[in-house]
Amino acid sequence: MPPPAVFETSTGRVRVTPLAELRADAAWCDAFRHLAKDARYYDIVGGTLDFECHGLRIEDREGRLRGVQPFFFVDQDLATTAPAWVRAPLRAVRKFFPRCLRLKMLMVGCAAGEGHLGGAEPAETWGLAVLREAMMKIARAHRAALVVWKDFPAHYRQPLDPLHCAPAPGACYVRIPSMPATRLELGYASFDDYMARRLSHSMRKNLRRKFKALIKAAPLAMEVTHDLGAHTDEALALYLQTYARSPLQFEKLTKEFLQRLAAEMPERVRFFLWRQNGKLVAFSLCFVHDGAIYDEYLGLDYTVALDLHLYFVTFRDILTWALAQGLKTYYSTPLNYDPKLHLGFALAPLDLYVAHPSPVLNALLRRILPLIQPTRAEPALQHFANAHEMTPA
Numbered sequence: 001m002p003p004p005a006v007f008e009t010s011t012g013r014v015r016v017t018p019l020a021e022l023r024a025d026a027a028w029c030d031a032f033r034h035l036a037k038d039a040r041y042y043d044i045v046g047g048t049l050d051f052e053c054h055g056l057r058i059e060d061r062e063g064r065l066r067g068v069q070p071f072f073f074v075d076q077d078l079a080t081t082a083p084a085w086v087r088a089p090l091r092a093v094r095k096f097f098p099r100c101l102r103l104k105m106l107m108v109g110c111a112a113g114e115g116h117l118g119g120a121e122p123a124e125t126w127g128l129a130v131l132r133e134a135m136m137k138i139a140r141a142h143r144a145a146l147v148v149w150k151d152f153p154a155h156y157r158q159p160l161d162p163l164h165c166a167p168a169p170g171a172c173y174v175r176i177p178s179m180p181a182t183r184l185e186l187g188y189a190s191f192d193d194y195m196a197r198r199l200s201h202s203m204r205k206n207l208r209r210k211f212k213a214l215i216k217a218a219p220l221a222m223e224v225t226h227d228l229g230a231h232t233d234e235a236l237a238l239y240l241q242t243y244a245r246s247p248l249q250f251e252k253l254t255k256e257f258l259q260r261l262a263a264e265m266p267e268r269v270r271f272f273l274w275r276q277n278g279k280l281v282a283f284s285l286c287f288v289h290d291g292a293i294y295d296e297y298l299g300l301d302y303t304v305a306l307d308l309h310l311y312f313v314t315f316r317d318i319l320t321w322a323l324a325q326g327l328k329t330y331y332s333t334p335l336n337y338d339p340k341l342h343l344g345f346a347l348a349p350l351d352l353y354v355a356h357p358s359p360v361l362n363a364l365l366r367r368i369l370p371l372i373q374p375t376r377a378e379p380a381l382q383h384f385a386n387a388h389e390m391t392p393a
Contacts, residue, residue, distance in 0.1 A: 007141075009133040011126060012066070015057040016138065019046040019070070022055045028068050031118030036289035040264050042070050042110065048257040051111040058130055067127050068118045071108045071135070073144060103145040106138060112251040113296075114181065114350055115152040117159070128162055136171050139357045146365075147171070149353035151178050156351070157392055163353045171355035174366045176373040177390040178352045179248070179334035180381070182345040184319075186328050191320045198344040206342075210309035211316070217308055220281070222317050223273045227262040231273065235283040238299030245302070248335060253297060258285070272318055274310070282310045284318060292329040293322045311336070315343065337380040347381070349390045 005016045019042060022028040032038040046053030051072045058067040108131070109115025139147045152160060163173040188194040195204045214220065228235050236255055243252060261269045268289050274282035283299035295318060300310050322330055331348065332340060354369055356362040375381050375390060 007134045007137045009130050009137070011133075012058065012060045012130040014130065014134040014138075015059065017055045017057055019043050019053055019055050022068070025057075025068070027057075027065055028055060028118070031068050032116060034290075035116060036268060036287040036292070036294050037110065037113050038265075038268075041113070041261075044257060044260045044264060045110065045112045045251075046072075048254050048260060049112060049251055051251070053111060056131070056134070058127055060126075066130075069108065069131060070110060070118065071106060071138075072111045073142060074105055074107060074111070076103060076105050104143065105146045105148050106135060106142065106144040107148045107150045108135060109150040109152065113151075115150045115156075117156065125162065128159070132163060132171070136355070136357050145356065147173075147355050147357070149173070149351075151350040151352065154349040154351065154389060154392070160351075160353060171357065171359070171362055172366075173353040173355040174369050175392075176352050176354065176369055177375045178350040179374050179378070180350050180390055181334055181348040182332045182337075182340045183348045184330040184332075184343070184345050186319075186323060186330060188323055190323065191316055194319065194323075194344075200342070203342045207312060207316075210312050213308055214313070217304075218277050220308075220313065221275045223275070224321060225271050225273065226266040226269055228258055228271050228273075229262075231280060232258050234280045235271065235273065235299060238280060238283045238301055239285075239297055240299070241302055242299050246335065253285075261285075272314065272321075274314065274317070276304065276308075281305070281308075282314050284314055286318065288325070288327070291327055292331060293318070293325075293327050295330065295332045297333075311339065337378055337384075341380055341383055345384075346386050347384045347389060 007014050007016070022039075023043060029039045032042070042053070042055075045051065051074055053070065053072040056069040056071060057065060058069065060066055135147050138144075149160070149163065157175075160175075164175045165172070184198075186194075188197065195207065199207070232255055236253065236258060239253055258271075262271075265287075268287050270286045270288055270293075272282075272284040272286065273280060279301075281301040281304055284295060285297040287294040287296060295315075298311070298314065300314075304310070319330060332345065334350075352373075354365065356365045381387055381390065
């Protein structure tokens with residue numbers, strides 16, 4: 001028997017709704033209009049990536065719509081971001097219990113991006129109380145072992161305080177830092193101006209030495225477009241090379257994802273392409289919105305990437321393009337923290353709120369999670385000037 005679609009709470013109800021049915025819903029379309037990744041993006045992710053995505057319609061007792069909220073299900077390995085002292089003994093345990101710490105999770109937010117609250121009132125006390133209680137009921141109905149509010153930016157800490165402070169009927173969540181994004185405030189006249197004003201002498205010298213490798217190589221030609229067209233397969237192949245080398249893997253892009261972004265979000269998506277002798281050697285997927293550029297996914301040809309220092313070349317060229325467009329902020333996704341530290345980025349903290357549907361196991365979880373939280377595996381994070389912002393007081 002399939003799980004129910006409507007879940008009653010002590011103060012309201014929620015309706016689990018397929019994303020495809022929400023396309024024409026004004027409340028859904030308006031919920032994320034102010035973000036680079038608006039309602040169209042959620043629909044694209046739900047239809048092209050390997051996640052079971054849904055939307056919630058939040059209603060009061062009289063059936064009036066008060067908000068919406070996306071969520072999804074995923075099987076996730078908790079050990080992926082755990083410290084080495086956890087992973088080593090776990091390998092032995094998994095010889096006998098292969099799914100130890102591999103759990104089905106209900107995640108609130110976006111499957112391919114940071115989390116946001118949607119709709120008219122879910123950030124207010126009433127709406128959050130409904131969501132907190134409903135998510136536990138949905139998790140039990142779908143046999144999800146954990147409920148995770150995924151990668152919510154730090155400005156949600158005050159609205160989401162009731163999650164980890166409030167008692168039943170909703171579970172008491174533990175808040176832990178997720179792997180943070182990074183940001184760079186712009187306002188430079190050129191890339192050289194950025195290097196002179198933002199970077200240390202040693203980093204400027206390091207970058208100039210890296211860029212000298214381009215002098216002896218065949219020239220690189222960069223193109224910026226909102227549609228990959230015939231180059232979609234080629235770009236995807238480069239992304240998959242980089243994906244395979246990443247120590248942390250979550251969403252895996254597909255050809256259909258890239259095609260639908262180009263078709264449905266052309267005013268926001270930008271594909272950066274670098275060719276050498278006509279061959280694509282680097283690819284970056286970015287979003288541009290409201291004075292900011294969001295550098296999301298990178299693909300490199302590793303037969304030349306290391307020799308040509310393509311990671312730094314792509315950053316230089318995207319930053320140069322962003323400055324020419326008059327953009328004010330450069331955002332970059334988690335990972336690669338060491339180079340970003342030396343490139344002058346600051347952290348853009350993200351939080352996870354985690355709870356188990358069982359009160360007994362949830363009490364145990366609240367003790368364990370802080371010990372294996374993701375940022376413990378990244379020593380470079382503590383060297384950022386605003387590292388203290390990852391953990392709220």
